[in-house]
Amino acid sequence: MVEDNRQQARQEFMTREGWGAAEVEPLAADASFRRYFRLRRAGESCLLMDAPPPQEQILPFISIAQHLVSLGLRAPRVLASELDAGFALLEDFGDDTFTRLLARGEAEASLYRMAVDVLIQLHRHPAATELELPPYDEQALLREALLLVDWYYPALNGVDCPAEAVESYRAAWVTALAPLRAEPATLVLRDFHVDNLMRVGDGSSVAHCGLLDFQDALIGSPAYDLMSLLEDARRDVTPALQQALIDHYLTTRTELDAGQFMRAYRILAAQRHAKVAGIFVRLMVRDGKPIYLQHLPRVVALLTRNLEAPELAPVREWVARWMPNLGVPLVLAP
Structure with a gap:
């Protein structure tokens, strides 16, 4: 009805x-x-x-x-x-998402370069943050990171995460996220990846890159959307292409401190992968959408890799104590 x-x-x-x-x-x-x-x-x-x-x-x-x-x-x-x-x-942008273009064999490097050029234009625009949006701050990032213990931990272990473990997980992330307070702010679209990008018309300029799914945008670190594009939960991006595109971004944005930017990139990558792992399980358990389970091994592998960074030591140590089976394949029947 x-x-x-x-x-x-x-x-x-x-x-x-x-x-x-x-x-x-x-x-x-x-x-x-x-x-x-x-x-x-x-x-x-x-x-x-x-x-x-x-x-x-x-x-x-x-x-x-x-x-x-x-x-x-x-x-x-x-x-x-x-x-x-x-x-x-x-407005109808047609059907040419980057995902479909890549599946048809279009040049990967040129499509990703177009997407990075969009971020460069967005992040360098002086009016990018001139709209009323909440900050993508430590509290928002922490709420999202908690989805790992709220949803992924119970699915992996068959029991809820102990209260003591949840609190120590929260404390570990508070420490890990602290360096982001010094980050410059820009408009963060938050779901910037090939499923939400389209080629509109013929061309490879910024004007031909259609943007979708940005209604949850916030004001936060410029590293977030670049990381979201290159550490895609649904698609592998080779380390060589990732590095080439990061270099292109940083070479163009000479006003940034490259070391500080990459530290933020790694912190936000771990945070996003923890969040997405929880969301994909939630989509299955709560919403009956099993299609995302196929991506969990990639997401967990990306999370594990980023936790090796020095700035993620508190979270890495938490995983070693409370979730040493993080890398064990999750069996969750549709």
Whole structure:
């Protein structure tokens, strides 16, 4: 009944905006409650975003999309919206996500270089942080890191993480995250990876790189999105390509302290992988979405590798004491 009501509301919104007779094509769902549909009529198309409240809010997407466009970046134009109902009509960027382009054999280095150039333009823009967004600060990062003990630990061990272990885990991350307080701030899109990047039109400039899934953006370290791109939970990126792109970023952004930047990069990589490991288990256990389990071995391997960094010693020591089986394959039946 709830879905029937939502479908009727979608149709009414489409009708009000002149798309009532359009052909409707459902697009693949993601890890959120949002759904997308491609609408076609008389040789033109757009995307319908269905972000049902209260689970989703559509205003952040619209505000950040408009801000990104003002910075010279390629976010979808918002053609129409109803904020209270959670509907928006968006510019259709087509189907050429970087993931699909890579699967078709397109040059990996040039696509990733385009994405890094987007970050360089974003991070160097003086107006990047001129919008009202919460900080991606120590408390926010800590809440996310705790997803490892909230979800991954019980799935791996069959019992909840002991309270003493949770508290010492929290303390280890407080120590590890402390250096980030000195980081310069920029707009952090937070899910910057090949699934959320598109080539729009023909070309390899920043203007041809379409951005998706940025509604959870915050203000934080410039290292985060570069790390998210290069330490992808869903796709292997060779160490050689990672290093070449990091060098390109840092060579262009000479105003940064390279050592400080890479320290932040490693800390945030470990934090993100701890978070994502917990999220992928949660998606299966709570939400019945097993598709993400296939990526867990990669995520855990990336987490383990980053924990070898000196700045992650407190967390590495916690793992050695409380979770020495971190590298054991997780068996979690769909």
